[in-house]
Amino acid sequence: MADVREAAKLLEKAQRVVVFTGAGISAESGVPTFRDALTGLWERFDAQSLATPQAFQDDPDLVWGWYEWRRHRVSTVHPNPGHLAVAAMKNAVVITQNVDDLHERAGSADTVHLHGSLFMPRCSQCGEAAALPSTTGEPDEGRRVWPPSCVRCAGLIRPGVVWFGEALPEAALEAAARAASDCDVLLTVGTSGMVYPAAEIPRLAARSGAAVIQVNPQPTPLDSVALVNLRGSAAQVLPDLAARAWPDQAAE
Numbered sequence: 223m224a225d226v227r228e229a230a231k232l233l234e235k236a237q238r239v240v241v242f243t244g245a246g247i248s249a250e251s252g253v254p255t256f257r258d259a260l261t262g263l264w265e266r267f268d269a270q271s272l273a274t275p276q277a278f279q280d281d282p283d284l285v286w287g288w289y290e291w292r293r294h295r296v297s298t299v300h301p302n303p304g305h306l307a308v309a310a311m312k313n314a315v316v317i318t319q320n321v322d323d324l325h326e327r328a329g330s331a332d333t334v335h336l337h338g339s340l341f342m343p344r345c346s347q348c349g350e351a352a353a354l355p356s357t358t359g360e361p362d363e364g365r366r367v368w369p370p371s372c373v374r375c376a377g378l379i380r381p382g383v384v385w386f387g388e389a390l391p392e393a394a395l396e397a398a399a400r401a402a403s404d405c406d407v408l409l410t411v412g413t414s415g416m417v418y419p420a421a422e423i424p425r426l427a428a429r430s431g432a433a434v435i436q437v438n439p440q441p442t443p444l445d446s447v448a449l450v451n452l453r454g455s456a457a458q459v460l461p462d463l464a465a466r467a468w469p470d471q472a473a474e
């Protein structure tokens with residue numbers, strides 16, 4: 223309990239707060255994480271077979287079908303109290319590795335997406351943004367669905383996410399690095415802190431003098447970076463932490 227009180231004091235005093243999230247913040251909404259044993263998404267699908275440019279080139283229908291299945295899954299779930307607590311942190315900069323839209327649906331409109339979004343498909347040839355398919359009904363898990371063609375160049379439309387081996391969106395990475403370098407407190411929630419360059423963000427904040435607070439039920443490599451480690455789930459810890467740090471906001 224002392225830890226959550228210490229974390230709340232750090233947040234209460236902070237002028238500039240960054241919230242850095244990973245798949246764990248969406249776990250209690252029913253969106254599987256990537257590396258958790260048993261429920262991890264990769265347990266059922268091999269990352270290399272689905273989330274690389276080569277995989278899309280070899281099997282556009284398998285890769286597109288998998289992402290459409292994920293997008294539909296996300297559309298059927300809801301932001302959890304963890305997302306809502308983050309959205310209530312009015313001046314916080316929210317930086318996520320997630321490709322779901324749960325932060326936005328909770329009210330964090332300006333979320334920085336380091337790994338792109340399931341909701342921003344684009345042409346694999348000319349890069350033109352594409353409309354989301356209006357197909358009804360959820361593609362079966364792993365069912366092949368042929369991707370639409372670009373209205374401008376007829377190239378195949380691809381998911382708007384960053385694949386292994388691809389560079390992160392420059393503007394997003396710059397915004398994240400700037401926010402992490404300037405903040406007083408960085409709250410990292412639900413990430414294993416293992417995938418770079420995104421995983422550099424909490425470390426950059428710590429090097430720049432910020433206090434890092436971690437929320438995760440499990441130990442991670444970020445344990446040694448964090449000043450305070452709150453062992454618990456996002457939906458449990460974040461509402462309590464926010465209420466202690468900003469009691470007047472909680473009263474709203």
Ligand code: APR
Binds near residue numbers: 243246256262319439
């Ligand atoms: N609340 C908070 N944290 C949780 C919860 C929860 N309810 N449930 C699980 N976690 C934690 C796990 O302990 C784990 O440390 O969330 C973390 C999820 O880690 P990963 O599955 O590795 O997800 P993430 O860190 O977001 O992965 C980073 O890797 O595969 C790529 O691009 C993908 O963005 C992803 C990146």
